[in-house]
Amino acid sequence: xxxxxxxxxxxxxxxxxxxxxxxxxxxxxxxxxxxxxxxxxxxxxxxxxxxxxxxxxxxxxxxxxxxxxxxxxxxxxxxxxxxxxxxxxxxxxxxxxxxxxxxxxxxxxxxxxxxxxxxxxxxxxxxxxxxxxxxxxxxxxxxxxxxxxxxxxxxxxxxxxxxxxxxxxxxxxxxxxxxxxxxxxxxxxxxxxxxxxxxxxxxxxxxxxxxxxxxxxxxxxxxxxxxxxxxxxxxxxxxxxxxxxxxxxxxxxxxxxxxxxxxxxxxxxxxxxxxxxxxxxxxxxxxxxxxxxxxxxxxxxxxxxxxxxxxxxxxxxxxxxxxxxxxxxxxxxxxxx
Amino acid sequence: xxxxxxxxxxxxxxxxxxxxxxxxxxxxxxxxxxxxxxxxxxxxxxxxxxxxxxxxxxxxxxxxxxxxxxxxxxxxxxxxxxxxxxxxxxxxxxxxxxxxxxxxxxxxxxxxxxxxxxxxxxxxxxxxxxxxxxxxxxxxxxxxxxxxxxxxxxxxxxxxxxxxxxxxxxxxxxxxxxxxxxxxxxxxxxxxxxxxxxxxxxxxxxxxxxxxxxxxxxxxxxxxxxxxxxxxxxxxxxxxxxxxxxxxxxxxxxxxxxxxxxxxxxxxxxxxxxxxxxxxxxxxxxxxxxxxxxxxxxxxxxxxxxxxxxxxxxxxxxxxxxxx
Numbered sequence: 193x194x195x196x197x198x199x200x201x202x203x204x205x206x207x208x209x210x211x212x213x214x215x216x217x218x219x220x221x222x223x224x225x226x227x228x229x230x231x232x233x234x235x236x237x238x239x240x241x242x243x244x245x246x247x248x249x250x251x252x253x254x255x256x257x258x259x260x261x262x263x264x265x266x267x268x269x270x271x272x273x274x275x276x277x278x279x280x281x282x283x284x285x286x287x288x289x290x291x292x293x294x295x296x297x298x299x300x301x302x303x304x305x306x307x308x309x310x311x312x313x314x315x316x317x318x319x320x321x322x323x324x325x326x327x328x329x330x331x332x333x334x335x336x337x338x339x340x341x342x343x344x345x346x347x348x349x350x351x352x353x354x355x356x357x358x359x360x361x362x363x364x365x366x367x368x369x370x371x372x373x374x375x376x377x378x379x380x381x382x383x384x385x386x387x388x389x390x391x392x393x394x395x396x397x398x399x400x401x402x403x404x405x406x407x408x409x410x411x412x413x414x415x416x417x418x419x420x421x422x423x424x425x426x427x428x429x430x431x432x433x434x435x436x437x438x439x440x441x442x443x444x445x446x447x448x449x450x451x452x453x454x455x456x457x458x459x460x461x462x463x464x465x466x467x468x469x470x471x472x473x474x475x476x477x478x479x480x481x482x483x484x485x486x487x488x489x490x491x492x493x494x495x496x497x498x499x500x501x502x503x504x505x506x507x508x509x510x511x512x513x514x515x516x517x518x519x520x521x522x523x524x525x526x527x528x529x
Numbered sequence: 530x531x532x533x534x535x536x537x538x539x540x541x542x543x544x545x546x547x548x549x550x551x552x553x554x555x556x557x558x559x560x561x562x563x564x565x566x567x568x569x570x571x572x573x574x575x576x577x578x579x580x581x582x583x584x585x586x587x588x589x590x591x592x593x594x595x596x597x598x599x600x601x602x603x604x605x606x607x608x609x610x611x612x613x614x615x616x617x618x619x620x621x622x623x624x625x626x627x628x629x630x631x632x633x634x635x636x637x638x639x640x641x642x643x644x645x646x647x648x649x650x651x652x653x654x655x656x657x658x659x660x661x662x663x664x665x666x667x668x669x670x671x672x673x674x675x676x677x678x679x680x681x682x683x684x685x686x687x688x689x690x691x692x693x694x695x696x697x698x699x700x701x702x703x704x705x706x707x708x709x710x711x712x713x714x715x716x717x718x719x720x721x722x723x724x725x726x727x728x729x730x731x732x733x734x735x736x737x738x739x740x741x742x743x744x745x746x747x748x749x750x751x752x753x754x755x756x757x758x759x760x761x762x763x764x765x766x767x768x769x770x771x772x773x774x775x776x777x778x779x780x781x782x783x784x785x786x787x788x789x790x791x792x793x794x795x796x797x798x799x800x801x802x803x804x805x806x807x808x809x810x811x812x813x814x815x816x817x818x819x820x821x822x823x824x825x826x827x828x829x830x831x832x833x834x835x836x837x838x839x840x841x842x843x844x845x846x847x848x849x850x851x852x853x
Contacts, residue, residue, distance in 0.1 A: 303633050320626055332606075333602055335583070335599055366588055366591035
């Protein structure tokens with residue numbers, strides 16, 4: 193049986209994480225939160241965004257501090273609360289906002305909305321609403337890496353709810369049978385829409401599922417950006433060195449409803465209060481201030497820089513055209529050569 | 530020159546594409562050591578190695594999902610369903626991931642999903658189905674079914690070279706019953722082109738798959754009464770060769786649409802509707818559908834025989850139609 197680590201065993205070597213890396217983590221986490229805040233709390237309420245909005249408020253450390261380990265030609269299959277992945281992979285804020293506004297300049301040119309976006313030029317596979325479906329697909333990418341002898345890794349994301357799906361298990365089993373270079377990052381935010389984890393699975397941790405696939409796994413505090421960063425590094429190194437799949441479960445909390453229209457009245461208030469005290473951005477800021485790596489002025493200038501980026505993106509997206517109605521017919525099949 | 534079976538034609542087509550293009554590989558249940566339940570992939574493991582002939586767990590979603598993921602990285606996977614009936618297990622991967630990918634975000638999915646379909650082999654409810662209708666209402670997929678060995682080889686090659694996901698529905702009743710001499714040089718049968726199997730001007734039978742042979746047998750019987758029957762093999766349901774269908778309808782003025790899948794909700798309804806919409810003025814009688822009964826595919830021979838459209842059913846329908 194493979195070694196299974198637990199929270200208590202993931203003692204950090206955080207002194208080894210450079211100041212520059214920490215700054216990057218903080219930048220992308222803050223950018224994720226601010227861009228989603230603008231989308232959900234401003235643009236959505238102004239009626240500039242139609243359709244659903246799903247955000248990763250309070251979970252930013254997971255997307256950011258894992259995907260930051262991606263190397264050239266690695267592939268990522270995010271899920272719907274992973275804004276940070278798109279930003280880290282270089283998808284522009286302008287195209288992201290335009291995507292939410294249904295504009296022709298959006299990532300999917302208006303064909304799909306919100307987080308349903310991907311771009312192979314940025315190595316991102318678009319997720320579908322059928323949770324867990326991205327797992328076999330990511331495994332197929334990892335299979336290709338193995339066939340080609342390429343030392344790349346597939347980064348595959350799921351919430352804890354998706355791990356109830358058959359496709360999730362089929363994909364994980366396939367990947368483990370073929371010892372593929374893939375890491376399963378589980379963002380366990382404890383609620384699947386309104387369904388709490390105890391109605392989702394009989395095991396305590398999603399990581400408890402891993403031994404059935406002879407897969408290495410660990411459970412990590414998903415609101416501790418540095419612990420996320422280190423554990424993801426271990427997992428990705430493991431997969432990249434040919435040892436097979438690895439699962440990391442990040443414990444976190446969904447600090448919002450399932451979507452913009454859900455007030456999450458079914459979540460006890462105390463839970464929100466408890467997890468608000470564990471906010472990943474504030475924790476990283478405090479750590480960096482304590483370590484002399486960040487100042488209040490530094491935070492302010494980062495915030496200002498991010499506000500300017502988002503202002504520009506919103507302005508650009510808002511001036512972008514909608515798709516032509518006839519574009520509806522385009523792109524169902526390959527066109528031309 | 531030796532005759533090549535329909536089954537061997539499929540195998541040759543995949544084999545030659547794997548030789549021609551190193552991006553092509555096969556995956557599925559028992560495709561490696563065993564060579565596939567029907568031996569379509571026989572010998573491939575030894576020749577191409579385990580990297581390109583991937584035995585999978587019994588996980589149709591994983592098979593198709595992995596094919597999709599590999600295609601995103603430039604591969605050309607050919608996924609086998611051991612029986613096409615099992616394709617229901619990966620409905621989601623096909624209809625939601627593969628079919629919509631290009632439309633949603635511009636990522637083409639050049640994969641082939643192939644497997645033995647059809648009845649008349651006493652396979653019972655789960656080894657005999659025709660699944661084309663399950664997928665016909667999903668834009669983004671292509672759907673083909675060959676009826677000859679030539680088409681079996683030419684269409685599998687075209688499917689592998691295609692930029693979009695193709696459901697290649699081979700008919701297991703034809704596997705070893707149909708054979709012909711094939712050209713030694715490389716050829717493809719373009720997807721989306723129907724083929725006239727017999728020319729005639731009194732009656733048109735529009736069909737595909739194994740039913741092509743029932744149509745031809747019916748045409749022989751009708752010919753004894755002096756009726757000249759045209760048999761059109763559509764070969765590709767999506768894209769559909771609408772021009773060929775309308776030409777047959779306009780030429781013969783009396784049309785039967787014949788298929789082995791169940792009647793209600795079957796592809797025949799779509800074909801009939803196209804003819805009614807676009808060639809109504811040319812029709813001298815109702816468009817008649819001949820198809821399997823609206824039941825699961827029964828097992829016992831007398832039941833299955835009753836279930837499947839028989840040559841006599843086609844002849845009876847033709848006589849009624851000719852009376853108009």
